Amino acid sequence: MHIDIITIHPPLLESPFSHSILKRAATKNLVSVNVIDLRPYGIEPHRKTDDYAFGGGAGMIMMIEPIANCINELKEKRSYDEIIFMTPDGETLTQKTCNHLSTLKNIMVLCGHYKGIDERLREHFITKEISIGDYVLSGGELPAAVMCDAIIRLIPGVLNDETSALSDSFQDNLLSPPVYTRPADYNGWKVPDILLSGHQKKIDEWRHEQALERTKIRRPDLL
Numbered sequence: 008m009h010i011d012i013i014t015i016h017p018p019l020l021e022s023p024f025s026h027s028i029l030k031r032a033a034t035k036n037l038v039s040v041n042v043i044d045l046r047p048y049g050i051e052p053h054r055k056t057d058d059y060a061f062g063g064g065a066g067m068i069m070m071i072e073p074i075a076n077c078i079n080e081l082k083e084k085r086s087y088d089e090i091i092f093m094t095p096d097g098e099t100l101t102q103k104t105c106n107h108l109s110t111l112k113n114i115m116v117l118c119g120h121y122k123g124i125d126e127r128l129r130e131h132f133i134t135k136e137i138s139i140g141d142y143v144l145s146g147g148e149l150p151a152a153v154m155c156d157a158i159i160r161l162i163p164g165v166l167n168d169e170t171s172a173l174s175d176s177f178q179d180n181l182l183s184p185p186v187y188t189r190p191a192d193y194n195g196w197k198v199p200d201i202l203l204s205g206h207q208k209k210i211d212e213w214r215h216e217q218a219l220e221r222t223k224i225r226r227p228d229l230l
């Protein structure tokens with residue numbers, strides 16, 4: 008999979024892709040992430056990328072030309088399955104959407120800022136608008152990193168134990184059951200006996216029950 012991310016703040020995206028699982032995914036050539044600085048596409052003499060809103064109102068709007076030029080240049084090199092705009096008024100990101108996006112070959116992600124982007128960009132270039140939740144962040148960079156993390160870890164081969172992505176919370180609309188590791192007894196706080204029994208079938212049943220119980224209590228809307 009190849010991901011191009013357009014931003015006016017490339018450093019905000021450096022760290023998430025240079026560590027841990029996302030770094031390993033890139034090292035194994037399972038994904039390539041290219042962060043594109045929008046600034047060089049800005050309007051001279053100051054490489055401006057934003058301007059006042061027609062009709063007035065507080066806040067600057069990201070201009071059409073720099074973004075259109077950047078997107079068109081990228082489109083000359085690749086054909087994109089989706090051009091995604093990160094925005095609080097997009098569809099809320101779910102595991103289902105991540106599963107789908109993880110199967111695509113090329114995606115482009117546009118990070119917004121200020122009061123938004125010129126609506127014509129949304130009409131003519133953007134194929135999907137995604138929000139990571141009902142709260143407003145200062146820009147689309149952190150949402151883009153969150154979305155890419157959720158997608159990349161699903162690409163086969165990225166996680167060592169492939170089944171571990173399948174048993175994630177939400178994959179079957181259930182939250183994950185509680186998990187434990189050594190020691191089996193910490194100052195009298197004991198691990199449930201069943202997990203030490205070696206009885207795999209019973210352990211699986213117990214985990215399923217726990218997952219159901221936890222979902223009923225914490226997220227009944229998922230059931």
Ligand code: ADE
Nearest residue numbers: 093094095138139144150
């Ligand atoms: N940009 C600002 N807030 C956002 C959010 N919640 N989701 C996606 N992009 C955003």
